[in-house]
Amino acid sequence: MRTDLQAPIADVRALVAMALAEDLTPLGDLTSSLLDPQLMATAEFNARQPGVLAGCACVQETFAAVDPALRIQWNKNDGDRIVAGEVLGVATGPFATLLTAERTALNFLSALSGIATNAAQWVDLAAGRVIVWDTRKTTPGYRSLQKAAVRAGGAANHRGNLSDWLMLKDNHLVGMSISEAVKKARRVWPGRTVHVEVDREEQMFQAMEAGADIILLDNFSPADLKPLVAKVHQWAIDNSARRPLLEASGGISLSTLDAYADTGVDLVSSGSLTNSAGVLDIGLDVRPNS
Numbered sequence: 001m002r003t004d005l006q007a008p009i010a011d012v013r014a015l016v017a018m019a020l021a022e023d024l025t026p027l028g029d030l031t032s033s034l035l036d037p038q039l040m041a042t043a044e045f046n047a048r049q050p051g052v053l054a055g056c057a058c059v060q061e062t063f064a065a066v067d068p069a070l071r072i073q074w075n076k077n078d079g080d081r082i083v084a085g086e087v088l089g090v091a092t093g094p095f096a097t098l099l100t101a102e103r104t105a106l107n108f109l110s111a112l113s114g115i116a117t118n119a120a121q122w123v124d125l126a127a128g129r130v131i132v133w134d135t136r137k138t139t140p141g142y143r144s145l146q147k148a149a150v151r152a153g154g155a156a157n158h159r160g161n162l163s164d165w166l167m168l169k170d171n172h173l174v175g176m177s178i179s180e181a182v183k184k185a186r187r188v189w190p191g192r193t194v195h196v197e198v199d200r201e202e203q204m205f206q207a208m209e210a211g212a213d214i215i216l217l218d219n220f221s222p223a224d225l226k227p228l229v230a231k232v233h234q235w236a237i238d239n240s241a242r243r244p245l246l247e248a249s250g251g252i253s254l255s256t257l258d259a260y261a262d263t264g265v266d267l268v269s270s271g272s273l274t275n276s277a278g279v280l281d282i283g284l285d286v287r288p289n290s
Helices: 009-024 056-066 095-126 143-152 178-188 201-210 222-238 254-261
Strands: 040-047 071-074 087-094 131-133 166-168 194-198 214-218 245-249 267-269 282-288
Touching (some): 009 056, 056 071, 056 095, 095 131, 095 143, 166 178, 178 201, 222 245, 222 254
Parallel strands (some): 166 194, 245 267
16 A cells, blocks of 8 residues: 555544544444344455545444454555446455445545545646646645545645745735735744745746745636746846746636646646545445355
8 A cells, every 4th residue: 555645644543533533333233233243255346336535544444443353454545546346445344334334434534545646637638848836725624634535546745734935925914015925934943834825927927036936826817826836947148047837726616727837837637526526336245145
């Protein structure tokens, strides 16, 4: 299992514990308590749609928390492309506790695989022309898991939270120019990335001259972006300066991504990678051992 595609294990454990408490408080699984605790079973995780797998660690943690006797052997791992009808993994253990863990495990696996599958669509369409990355538009509390799923789909992560780097938007420029804000950011937080959002050409030049690391070009059309990218390249040549990374954002969707990928920007971001992804249909077929 690739560690770079995993969320922090502390987050996985905390969220699984919360999910199980939601499902089992206060008396546990009443229905499964009727079953013979000695009866063993085998269960297959089956893909019912093609997509990209993510969330295996959440499944493992769910099974371990419900019953340490439950075991899983994965045939596929996070980041793998899967096809409909494929057996993703096989679980074994007590029949009753397999049924108890089933829904929580599938909720994590289906939701995170849905994000990974959605991200992969963006990456496939971009076809290496531009880096696709996410935003902070995530389900509260689930950000690290959802961003890991974005990575499993082949896309990249924007900043994880407000402590990662500085991102100067128009609301932050109260009483300061872009140049003054970048200068203050360098002084107060040396060594941190400074990211500036602009919505006009003159602001873009101000951000470049101030030494911004990344410039977010907000709500520009592809037709408007192409000449701006050319101007940024020429500015860097004329000034023997390092060119900042250029990010396009604002209302970009799968239907418009192709045009944005041809503008020459380095990065395209969209909250829809996480906040508009559906779930991937994955089933767990459980059968008692004879």
